[in-house]
Amino acid sequence: MPHLTRQRIFISGASSGLGEGMARRFAAMGRDLALCARRVDRLEALQAELRDAHPGVRVEVAAMDVDDPASVATVFPELADRLGGFDRVIVNAGIGKGASVGTGEADRNRAVLQTNVLGAHAQCEVAMELFRRQGAGHLVLISSVASVRGMPGSRTAYGASKAALNALAEGIRSDVYGSQIVVSTVLPGYIATDINVGRRGPLTVGLDKGVDALTQVIEREPVRGYVPGFPWRPVAALLRVLPLSVVRRLTGS
Structure with missing residues (x-):
């Protein structure tokens, strides 16, 4: 059975990379958007671009710092009201700019965990308040294939942060099981964005292809989706069972 059209879509981190790409795809599909990021100048430029390209689409933007729970608690409902x-x-x-643990870069790793875990948690809290009031909604957490196993080097904190999102999403899903609130965890592989600089190997896909696959997966509203499905679904299955020595060689940074 096809899902109902999700007409009004909120996207955080929409000033660049996957967030910006998703905004363009969903606008082209005729969806109304609420976009947030810290770089409001880039958001406003994107807003103007999308309104020019798709005059019938509503695009609202606001500066929001996911590291500040008060910012999230204030800006999110304001955008929802609009x-x-x-x-x-x-x-x-x-x-995603972490470092090997114990190499004097604790601040970098803490920043990754702060933004990716606590920032995501803050957004989930306000989103689920809204969805509980509405009695319906689709919550999407963008995780990573890096969450499947512990990652070495610069991706240790990043992989751990995304593993936390997987557990957070599953807990929320369990909490509202049987309701009209759908929770999806989406695990991209290597897509050519700034977060994957230095990780662009033979399995990396271009930004356009990656964003196309990402929006298609989100539209299907799976419990868990890999992006692109091939090769990352089988790769993730392998990563779960391979010895750590092999995983380390495959994913080393």
């Missing part, structure tokens, strides 16, 4: 609610919330904002 669109009359949200049908889908995509928790996308994240960073």
Whole structure:
């Protein structure tokens, strides 16, 4: 059975990368958007672009810092009011510039965990308050294939942060099981964005192809989706069972 159209979509981290790409795809599909990020100048430029390209689409933007729970608690409902609610919330904002644990870069790793875990949690809290009031909605958490096993080097904190999102999403899903609130965890592989600089190997896909696959998966509203499905679904299955020595060689940074 096809899902209802999720007309009003919120996307965090929409000023660049996957967030910006998703905004363009969903606008082309005629969806109304609420976009947030810290770089409001880039959001406003994207807003103007999308309104020019798709005059019938509503695009609202606001500066929001996911590291500040007060910012999230204030800005999110303001954007929801502008669109009359949200049908889908995509928790996308994240960073990935960590370092090997114990190499004097604790601040970098803490920042990754702060933004990717606590920032996502803050967004989930306000999104689920809204969806519980509405009695329906689609919550999407953008995780990563890096969450499947512990990652070495610069991706240790990043992989751990995304593993936390998987557990957070599953807990929320269990809490509202049987309701009209759908929770999806989406695990992209290597897509050519700033977060994957230095990780662009033979399995990396271009941004356009990656965003196309990402929006298609989100539209299907799976419990868990890999992006692109091939090769990352079988790769993830292998990563779960391979010895750590092999995983380390495959994923080393």
